[in-house]
Amino acid sequence: MNLNGIGQASSYASSAFASNSVSPTETYKRLIGADRILAAAAASMNLSRGEFEQPRIRLVDQTSLIHLEITGGTAEEAQARGDALLAAFFAELDALRADEQATREDSGLAAIGDYKSSVATTRADIAKLQNDSGLVSVDQYNAIVEATRMLESRVQDLAATLQDKTHSVASLETTLGIPAKAAAATLKLYADAQFIALTDEVGVHAARLAEAQSRFGDGHPKVQDARAAHAAAKAATLQQAKQVTGLTMADLGTLDLAPAGARADLLAELVRMDAERAGIAQHHETLSRRLERELARQHALAAPAARLQDLQRDFRVAEAVFATAIARSQSTKSDVYASYPLVQVLENPSLPYNPSSPNRTLAYAAGIAATFMLLVGLALGWMRSAVINRLLNKPGDPA
Incomplete structure (x- = not known):
């Protein structure tokens, strides 16, 4: 009998006639002539043991047959004594078989109790380990290891991507001669309409100053007025730039004040690439911190996972042994003819036609x-x- 996922129990009854050392017919011959069977047969007929004569028992050669003969005062009494003897014999066989089954069951109950205790102890150890470590099963630990391995691979890929983006941004910064932060501030500044207007005004005042300087000397009032107007417009432009970009006056000198045409596109590309690099760097940092936590967790759960695997294996073995013992205990109940084979009456006690003694001819x-x-x-x-x-x-x- 196979119990799927639990265990296996085998039960078979070997033929009692297969042994050369023990003969069931000889056993039954001695059993039929036993005093307790004869006493039981006599008691069923309200006779004393002395009044119930000893039967004559003969084994038929080359067969498993047993021939019984018993005498009585009359033919009917002899037949009744034969029936009583058979009834007592079969009752004794049933009692012996029941006693054998009870003995087997009692001997198996102690072992089943030990197996049950072993299963309960292992189950308690597993529950305690799961509660202490938070690890439910070895599969969970394997899933953690696999997830950590994949996370480590992602971190390595992000590191390579971040390195490529960093090199690209640095190369473009070198080409443009302006850092990415300044390029972003430049694009932001030139997106402001007021700053553009002020820049145009600075250009107008610069043209007037140049014209005045070409016609008059530096001390001429018109030149001084044009210079003052130009300085005021330039100061207003720088103040607006500071307000828009949030940079200091010293940092404003790093801005590209001529982002026109293809250079403006390159500045935009630099800003875009730097933004991508910053995003990848942030993602890489986040995953790196997560990877450190997962590696620490994996290291902390390594010993409990190994212990849990051993306990679960011990539990499966103990459970299989326990279930198999129960199955074997139940299956052996069907083997009632192990020690005492089945006995059948081929011919009931016959009613004799003639007395066995005295023999008239003789x-x-x-x-x-x-x-x-x-x-x-x-x-x-x-x-x-x-x-x-x-x-x-x-x-x-x-x-």
Whole structure:
């Protein structure tokens, strides 16, 4: 009998006739003649043990048959004694088989109790380890290891991507001669309409200053007025740039003040690439911190996972042994003929037609033989007497 996922139990009844050392028929022969069976048969007929005669038991050669003979005062009584003897014999067989089953079951209960205790102890150890470590099963630990391995691979890929992006941004910064932060501030600044207007005004005042300087000397009032207007416009432009970008006056000198045409596109590309690099760097940092936590967790759960695997294996073994023991205990209940094979009555006790004793033919023969021997004895006695008398009366003997 196979119990899927639990265990296996095998039960078979070997033939009692397969043994050369033990003969079931000889066992039953001794059992039928046992005093307790004869006493039980006598009690069922309200007879004493002494009144119930000993049966004659004979084993039939080359067969497994047992021949019984029992006598009684009458033919009906002999038949009744045979039935009583068979009934007592079968009752005793049932009692012996029941006692054998009870003995087997009692001997198996102790082992089953030990197996049950082992299963309970292992289950308690598993529950305690799961509660302490938070690890439910070895599969969970394997899933953690696999997830950590994949996370480590992602971190390595992000590191390579981040390195490529960093090199690309650095190369473009070198080409443009401006850092990515300044390029972003430049694009932001030139997206402001007021700054553009102020820049145009600075250009107008610069043209007027140049025109005045070309016509008059530096001390001429028109030149001074044009220079002052130009300075005021430039100061207003720088103040607006500071307000828009949030940079200091010193940092404003790093801005590209001529982002026109293809250079503006390159500045935009630099800003975009730097933004991608910053995003990848942040993602890489986040995953790196997560990887460190997962590696620490994996290292902390390594020993509990190994211990849990051992306990679960021990639990499966103990559970299989326990279930198998129960299955075997239940399956052996069907093997009731292991020690005492099945017995069938081929012929019920018959009603004799003639008494077994006395035998009339034998009595007649014995009477005839006795009469013949008596006659022979008498004849021999008569002949002996005649011979003696002849010898005594022989001529020539003194009187």
